[in-house]
Amino acid sequence: MRWSQFYLHTTREVPADAEVTSHQLMLRSGMIRKAAAGIYSYLPYGLRALNKLTAIVRREIDAAGSSELTMPAVAPAELWEESGRWEQYGKELLRIQDRHGRDFVFGPTHEEVVTDIVRNDVRSYRQLPVSLYQIQTKFRDEIRPRFGLMRGREFIMKDAYTFHADEASLDEAYRGMHDAYCRIFEACGLDYTVVEADTGAIGGSSSHEFMVLADTGEDEVVRCAGCGYGANTEKAETGSLPAPPAANADQGPDAEAQDVATPGLATIPEVASFLGIEPSQMIKTLIYTSEEETPIVVLIRGDRTINEIKLAHALGVRFPVLADDATVKRITGAPVGFAGPVGLAEGVRVIADHSVKGMVGAVTGANQGDTHRVGVTPGRDFEPTAYADVLLAAAGDPCPRCEGTLELFRGIEVGHIFKLGTKYSEAMGCTFLDAEGKSHPMLMGCYGLGIGRTVAAAIEQNNDESGVIWPLPLAPFEVLVIALNPQDEAVVAAAEEIYQGLAEAGVEALFDDRKGRPGVKFNDADLIGVPLRVVVGKKGLAEGNIEVSRRQDREKHMIAQQGAVEHIRGMLEATTTA
RNA sequence: CGGGGCGUAGCUCAGCCUGGUAGAGCGCACGGUUCGGGACCGUGAGGCCGGAGGUUCGAAUCCUCUCGCCCCGACCA
Secondary structure (H helix, E strand, O other): OOOOOOOOOOOOOOOOOOHHHHHHHHOOOOOEEEEOOEEEOOOOHHHHHHHHHHHHHHHHHOOOOOOOOOOOOOEHHHHHHHHHHHHHOHHOOEEEEEEOOEEEOOOOOOOOHHHHHHHHHHEEEHHEEEEEEEEEEEEEEOOOOOOOOHHEEEEEEEEEEEEEOOOHHHHHHHHHHHHHHHHHHHHHOOOEEEEEOOOOOOOEEEEEEEEEEEOOOOOOEEEEEEOEEEEEOOOOOOOOOOOOOOOOHOOOOOOOOOEEEOOOOHHHHHHHHHHOOOOHHEEEEEEEOOOOOOEEEEEEEEOOOOOHHHHHHHOOOOEEEEOOOHEEEHHHHOOOOOOHHHHHHHOOOEEEEEHHOOOEEEEEOOOOOOEEEEEEEOOOEEEOEEEEOOOOOOOOEEEOOOOOOEEEEEEEEEEEEEEEEHHHHHHHOOOOOOOOOOOOEEEEEEEEEEEEHHHHHHHHEEEEOOEEOOHHOOOOOOOOEEOOOOHHHHHHHHHHHHHHHHHHHOOOOOEEEOOOOOOHHHHHHHHOOOOOOOOOOHHHOOOEEEEEEOOOOOOEEEEEEOOOOHHHHHHHHHHOOO
């Protein structure tokens, strides 16, 4: 491709509305252009990178035994009503009507459509398993799109769905997809980790996320260096925390609880500092409400945070939210800041995190304004309705699986695989007959991989102050040939010859044949990040030499003009196998 | 949806507080000198100052409403 004919416009200035590196670089190097918040055009240079990735994805997912299809982006509301998600999915689901006023959705994911297809074609266990995938544009009306392609509203996703007669078959497919994803992300040169994840709105029994480690990532994950345990903090478990010393230890081990005046001290740090204790020696008492439940009291160690997703699971509700001041007052009889587990009204459910269990002589609110209670011991002074794991994991917590310690990382979720079980097949009547002729809902798995997000993540991880440094497998072009002195006929002719030679050899080359000064071309070359740069200049050419360098390390060396194409191919070969 | 910020030339921004004929740099076009890391000189094109109302003799500037965009939070494959 000749640059003079290629639609590639770089910018020198950093666009005002981009903050993260990958977003800035994708805009500056002419890969994407914003049409609206979270909605982008993929310009030719960016599209080439996306196409590189989708080719890798097709190769690996095909190899995992899945068949590609394309489902409609716009699906009838009836299918979504059947699965129940027309009601459940909420505002993120873009709903549209046709001219007759019929309801449709712009698909954010395709469980309904694919289940509808399979239930019509597949009747027997003999026809299972089935594995289908597509690479297609999705739409999710995100509350807050951000960071360019990282969280778009319209985005390209590879989504695969599998259908099975039994658990073993689902496990096998799940494993196969897991391994295919690993190969894909490795090919992209990504530093990633696989973690256990919450299943969220999609539902199902088990799921793993593929996280690219990056400070700009929107997710937090924990990982144990010892045993390799990894999980999204939404889901992460911890080993049991060592109990802190009693706050009233100076009064003897069995000292009775007593009230102390804490005028105006409504927060944990204030009370701890006033009493000269650590926040960990307190029990935090929070009142939660939800659509489904009456208010519930939740207890956790004073220095720790509730994981509301875990709490939702523990309570069996969808969105627990902190109660408003009036509700707190009604349940505890005290203003916010003085709630405690002792002396609550009869019948109030109290859920205590495991971190509270071993505590002795702790400090809690006294359910009375300006008063706290010192020396409270669970099991002696109060008994929670139940203990549950509602702890938000933190760096330094003990690993739940070994003697190790958890570390905290930020990550970009580039892939997510789920075992769905029978959630959709049951709701939509996607059944098969077993060997005895009995009907069962199929077991399902679904497997998502963000195409644009993966490319963005690759840039996020591979760049320097001058621009992108493409990993070769994703690079829009493998080689950039620069005619450094476009006014010099010999230079242009020599560059042209190398470019042609590369093209004939099947190398994807971009030929910078623009009329422009060397500095501009060098800076553009760095910005767009093509892995191999070939510079044909007047000086080198006078000695029969051209210069080649890798974007990665920028180490330049001169090679003979004769046989240059072969030399360059050899360098690419070496990079591929390295 | 709550909080914060921003909409002026293709891009990055100044001008706004204190109302008085719309600016700079980059980019673009033309001419000339240059030509291995974003050259220089000259000339030129380019803006309904996001939109609508209002105040005023006069509004980019003050007021009201509205639309869009970015960031934080809540939320979310």
